[in-house]
Amino acid sequence: MSKNKDCFEHPGATSAGHPGGHPHGKGGHPGGHPGGCPHGHSKSEDGTPELRLIAWEITRSCNLACKHCRAEAHEEPYPGEFDTEEAKGLIDDFAKAGNPILIFTGGEPMLRKDWPILVEYATSKGLRCVMSPNGTLLTPETAATMKEVGVQRVSISIDGPDAESHDEFRGVKGAFEASMRGIEYLKQAGMEFQINTTVTRGNLGMFKDIFKLCEELGAAAWHIFLLVPTGRGANLGAEVITAEDYEDVLNWFYDFQKTTDMQLKATCAPHYHRILRQRAKEDGIPVTFENFGLDAVSRGCLGGVGFCFVSHTGQVQPCGYLVKDCGNVRDTPFPEIWKNSKVFNQFRNQEEFDGKCGVCEYHKVCAGCRARAFTMDNNHMGEEPLCSYIPVKMRNKEKK
Ligand code: SF4
Ligand code: SF4
Secondary structure, eight states, rough: OOOTSSSOOOOOOBBBTTTTTTOOSSSOTTTOOSSGGGOOOOOOOOOOOEEEEEEEEEEOOHHHHHHHHOSSSSSSSTTTTHHHHHHHHHHHHHHEEEEEEEEEESOOOGGTTHHHHHHHHHTTTTTTEEOOOOOOOOOOOHHHHHHHEEEEEEEEESSSSOOOOHHHHSTEEEEHHHHHHHHHHHHHOOEEEEEEEEEEEETTTGHHHHHHHHHHTTEEEEEEEOOOOOOOGGGGGGSSHHHHHHHHHHHHHHHHHOOOOOOEEEOOOHHHHHHHHHHHHHOOOOHHHHGGGGGSSOOOOBBBTEEEETTTTTTSBBBBBBOOOOOOTSSSOHHHHHHHHHHHHTTTOOGGGGHHHHHTTTTOOOOOHHHHHHHHHOOOOOOOOOOOOHHHHHHHHHOO
């Protein structure tokens, strides 16, 4: 049953075109766990949690028009993006904040011409670099360049098992075929890749076929992402699954992961960490790294706790879906924002949480999706709207 042992846990990294989509570097994970990093909470001497992962939107421009896009990205250039020298300065600051994995995301990160220079520079600073392109712009040459400059893994989003379903979701005819071609180029270049899939009502019934496709393609991992209805995704309305569907799909996921050796991960589905523990208890299986890989030792939502997002204009946020201004790297050095942001510090303290998540006994391993709480209920500290669990403390209170 042991999986996900060799990649770093991640939260909603989210490139605009591929939700939450980030590929995990393979080389173990920062903090050198197991041991020393339960629930993604390793801390530095001054009590600041260890930064494990940064999603950096190097450009917001994108050549696709995906239905769920948080950034509602378009192809034209966006004003205020960093030039190469300024971007290198930011990489220097990232390296000062710890030893995070750096996700080059977008928009479509490959639309930025200097991406190889930036990856190479970040790699030279000791940062592990991964990329989340949409795959349509890959060529044999760019795939080889990725390998050359030190990209450790690439994530590609596939939301349906065939051209019809995937193109419908992506909003561009031919997107599926282009992504398949891109994956072939990655394989030829010897680049490791993972597939990300956004869960919607529309593709719930296609999961087995999507997984089969991942196997056939030789993906290193398959990550499913629970939709956050924000940006263009806010119009998906009926596509957002309910709390009950959510419970079903995550229980299915728990069972399904036992049947394969591929790395599977439910991302931006914080209460999977609760469900895993409930089910493991029923099954009499200890929740250890040996049995459940990183799911056993990390927290569901790492936004502001081990992860953050930096926008194309330098705005720091808990994640790409949660547009909360936690400071701008053009005004305040990045390590200071990571340490001092008011929102990040709220996320690091259960007492700051409202509703169920504030009293839940699973809080330390879950914490609920802050972006869904904000988008659906306008309170970033509120309870996760798509969790049907009633914490023990609340049940006890009802009984009295
Ligand atoms: S109530 Fe909140 S913390 Fe508890 S399992 Fe649900 S989402 Fe997680
Ligand atoms: S707030 Fe939600 S979308 Fe953002 S990292 Fe946490 S779980 Fe993922």
